[in-house]
Amino acid sequence: QVTLRESGPALVRPTQTLTLTCTFSGFSLSTNRMRVSWIRQPPGKALEWLARIDWDDDKFYSTSLRTRLTISKDTSKNQVVLTMTNMDPVDTATYYCARMGAPTQYFDYWGQGTPVTVSS
Amino acid sequence: EIVLTQSPGTLSLSLGERATLSCRASQSVISSYLAWYQQKPGQAPRLLIYGASSRATGIPDRFSGSGSGRNFILTISRLEPEDSAVYYCQQYGSIPYTFGQGTKLEIK
Numbered sequence: 001q002v003t004l005r006e007s008g009p010a011l012v013r014p015t016q017t018l019t020l021t022c023t024f025s026g027f028s029l030s031t032n033r034m035r036v037s038w039i040r041q042p043p044g045k046a047l048e049w050l051a052r053i054d055w056d057d058d059k060f061y062s063t064s065l066r067t068r069l070t071i072s073k074d075t076s077k078n079q080v081v082l083t084m085t086n087m088d089p090v091d092t093a094t095y096y097c098a099r100m101g102a103p104t105q106y107f108d109y110w111g112q113g114t115p116v117t118v119s120s
Numbered sequence: 121e122i123v124l125t126q127s128p129g130t131l132s133l134s135l136g137e138r139a140t141l142s143c144r145a146s147q148s149v150i151s152s153y154l155a156w157y158q159q160k161p162g163q164a165p166r167l168l169i170y171g172a173s174s175r176a177t178g179i180p181d182r183f184s185g186s187g188s189g190r191n192f193i194l195t196i197s198r199l200e201p202e203d204s205a206v207y208y209c210q211q212y213g214s215i216p217y218t219f220g221q222g223t224k225l226e227i228k
Binding site for chain 1: 121153155157163164165166167170176208210212215216217218219220221222
């Protein structure tokens with residue numbers, strides 16, 4: 001079955017860089033038109049899409065955050081990595097990775113999320 | 121960027137009643153690429169509806185979606201206690217993908 005799991009630090013200091021890893025199973029990111037996205041949710045607030053990476057290594061980013069985000073994949077390890085630079089307390093949120101199953105672009109499977117707090 | 125506005129913000133209904141949740145887009149959603157998700161406290165969102173009206177695998181037929189263009193509706197008939205949650209609409213027709221602010225459904 002399809003599973004995704006996010007991992008990374010629970011606490012990050014302001015101005016630091018956050019690195020999150022999504023480890024998945026049950027599908028391959030080398031499959032034609034398979035995609036994985038990152039989405040975040042501040043406490044008590046709505047969901048916000050951050051970035052997407054495709055089977056062919058195409059990458060797409062949130063307009064407001066594109067200068068701070070980098071998404072990459074390691075197909076052999078079934079992992080997708082998101083880095084976010086210059087972290088700020090407003091970036092405190094639960095970060096989710098989600099699959100966008102080929103050929104669709106909605107989020108059909110989600111990880112359980114990893115909470116990240118930005119504080120000095 | 122397409123802005124999605126959901127209404128109402130909170131909906132309080134009784135068991136067995138019908139819930140109607142609205143999602144309005146600031147511009148037309150390409151090919152009705154509109155999804156609905158359910159999120160319970162402490163859990164990840166769960167896909168309910170895609171393509172505006174297609175139910176995801178395992179979703180009961182009490183959940184139905186409709187609409188096109190800029191206006192979309194999620195209907196939950198015969199409310200059950202486990203339907204208490206926040207519901208989000210999301211458009212995936214154009215990047216950046218965007219979500220509505222959510223409708224909180226309370227079951228009295």
